[in-house]
Amino acid sequence: MGPNLAKEFTYTIGWRSRGRHPGRHASTQRGMGMEFRGHTTLLSYPDPRRIDLRQTIRDPLEQIYVRIFNQKSATPVFVLCDLSGSMNFGGHQRKIALAASITESVAQSATHAGDPFGFIGFDENVREDWYCRPSLRPHTALELAASLRDYHPAHVGSSGLMEVSRYLPRERSLLFLVSDFHMPLPELEAAVALLLRHHIVPMVLWDTSEYKTLPEFGIASVADCETGAKRTLFLRKDLRKRIVQSFEDRRKAIHALFMRFDMPPFFVEDHFEADALTEYFHQFVTA
Amino acid sequence: MSFTTPWVLWLLPLAVLPLLLERTHSRNYSWVAMLPSDPLSNLIGLMLKVLAVVALLFIILGIAGPHSPHQHEERIGVGAQIALVLDRSASMDDPFSGGTNEGRVGETKSVAASRLITQFVKQRKNDMFGMITFSNSAMYVLPLTENREAILGAIKATAGNSLFQTNIGSGLTSGAGLFDKVPDSGSRAMILLSDGGGRISADVEQKIRDWLDRMDITLYWIVLRQPGGLSIFDKTYKPPENQALPPEVELYEFFNTLRSPFHAYEAEDPKSLASAIDDINQKEKKPIRYFELIPERDYSQHCYFIAALMIALLLSVKYLEVKTWHSA
Numbered sequence: 001m002g003p004n005l006a007k008e009f010t011y012t013i014g015w016r017s018r019g020r021h022p023g024r025h026a027s028t029q030r031g032m033g034m035e036f037r038g039h040t041t042l043l044s045y046p047d048p049r050r051i052d053l054r055q056t057i058r059d060p061l062e063q064i065y066v067r068i069f070n071q072k073s074a075t076p077v078f079v080l081c082d083l084s085g086s087m088n089f090g091g092h093q094r095k096i097a098l099a100a101s102i103t104e105s106v107a108q109s110a111t112h113a114g115d116p117f118g119f120i121g122f123d124e125n126v127r128e129d130w131y132c133r134p135s136l137r138p139h140t141a142l143e144l145a146a147s148l149r150d151y152h153p154a155h156v157g158s159s160g161l162m163e164v165s166r167y168l169p170r171e172r173s174l175l176f177l178v179s180d181f182h183m184p185l186p187e188l189e190a191a192v193a194l195l196l197r198h199h200i201v202p203m204v205l206w207d208t209s210e211y212k213t214l215p216e217f218g219i220a221s222v223a224d225c226e227t228g229a230k231r232t233l234f235l236r237k238d239l240r241k242r243i244v245q246s247f248e249d250r251r252k253a254i255h256a257l258f259m260r261f262d263m264p265p266f267f268v269e270d271h272f273e274a275d276a277l278t279e280y281f282h283q284f285v286t287a
Numbered sequence: 288m289s290f291t292t293p294w295v296l297w298l299l300p301l302a303v304l305p306l307l308l309e310r311t312h313s314r315n316y317s318w319v320a321m322l323p324s325d326p327l328s329n330l331i332g333l334m335l336k337v338l339a340v341v342a343l344l345f346i347i348l349g350i351a352g353p354h355s356p357h358q359h360e361e362r363i364g365v366g367a368q369i370a371l372v373l374d375r376s377a378s379m380d381d382p383f384s385g386g387t388n389e390g391r392v393g394e395t396k397s398v399a400a401s402r403l404i405t406q407f408v409k410q411r412k413n414d415m416f417g418m419i420t421f422s423n424s425a426m427y428v429l430p431l432t433e434n435r436e437a438i439l440g441a442i443k444a445t446a447g448n449s450l451f452q453t454n455i456g457s458g459l460t461s462g463a464g465l466f467d468k469v470p471d472s473g474s475r476a477m478i479l480l481s482d483g484g485g486r487i488s489a490d491v492e493q494k495i496r497d498w499l500d501r502m503d504i505t506l507y508w509i510v511l512r513q514p515g516g517l518s519i520f521d522k523t524y525k526p527p528e529n530q531a532l533p534p535e536v537e538l539y540e541f542f543n544t545l546r547s548p549f550h551a552y553e554a555e556d557p558k559s560l561a562s563a564i565d566d567i568n569q570k571e572k573k574p575i576r577y578f579e580l581i582p583e584r585d586y587s588q589h590c591y592f593i594a595a596l597m598i599a600l601l602l603s604v605k606y607l608e609v610k611t612w613h614s615a
Binding site for chain 2: 086088089095180182207210211215218219220221222223224225226227229230231232233234235239242243245246247250
């Protein structure tokens, strides 16, 4: 913490939290909230502070009634971060560094909202060394995010997403799935299907140097960050146009896939704007 | 095809290294599968590898030093195997008898002979020529060969200053010796060009007769007559009392006793010499068969050239390489 705080955003969740811990989200827990839920007798809910005199007087059987309220509860917030090789790519900032900024922002926002924050990193497996259990104190997560900036992923894929669900609580949580989603769509779909218990915000990290700002002309030999597969590219106007087209098609395909699960993807290109994420929650998540 | 250092060829498998090893200085890309397939790029990628393989291949081949083996090739020529036996005796430096009529005053017999024989050789494109000159003894100049430049050069050399005397017997035996190791083409001729004759001892005569017969050599004798000298065809000539026949007449009579064909010509001037040579030209026109040694040819230069070309192409691709790709 200190002066270099990441910019925060506000978020809401579209369901009633079942968490007991007081927080800011609508909850199913009875407690010291403002949301009136109904009446019950003092015998079943022995809280004399909440005796409802009016309802007590009106009862011919002369029982004493208390009001019941729902409290506001906390809900766990997780960042699921892709640590695969492709996250090492980036023009002026590596995607993994961008993911670190997002993690910092989410961690502070969640802490501010009183929600426990956890971090799960995965590449081909869930990385236990990049796992941070949900906590109301964000220091561990912030330290993890800081070291994430200097992390150079190995040449590995991102199939560990399939296992992430085992590390998540049974409670419905808010998940920020940070990845470039450079993985086969059927694999992605299968992994997302395992996480449907939770609310997922897909954050798609792309880099303009991947497709928009390719070199104008020339021959380049490229190697895949994950598989190491090599190809020779003869970059020219026609090929660049087709690469951009291919990425636009991919964007549509990713959008279509997540919209089937009713979770609009949030595209991040080069820079993370916390305000845009606030806007995203206003737009897509009805409290 | 054979190689100077064949063991270098064991290195040939190294040439496929570019196919097995990947380029190390490639740039990272997040997901290559996202890049649309591009046949032109793939072709260039393949070409680069092929270029590298070919360059290595030809460098190794070049080091191995390929050359074609030297070989004996049978060639069939139309013409004859002709041994030129030229007189280089001092008298050949005398002017021709008919020189004044021709307007070639001062042309010596040797110069005229070399000039006309040069023409003769030039006319007969397919003949093999050998050459012997003789004065005191025979001088071996050229074996039977088809090399025109060599024979023309040799003839040119005979136009120079002459030497000493005339030893026809030695010249003839050496001339016949030229045919010794050469397969018989079926048309063999020896042109003896001399001015006047020389005496030949009896055993040399026998030797000449045997050799010419055994090797089936036609002898053409062109006598360059001394000005006002005696003709060998003069049947009426009677030598003075107590003296032997002149050497050329004696020689002529000996030649007439040969079992092999013999023709004699007498030339008084370049013109008659030319007609004599012309006549020989007409007579010797049979196909000949002979073997020629073809020297080995070295191909390593070609290999290096191809390799250099490939490397130049690779360098030009290097020049086209993208240098401004921002990737972490």
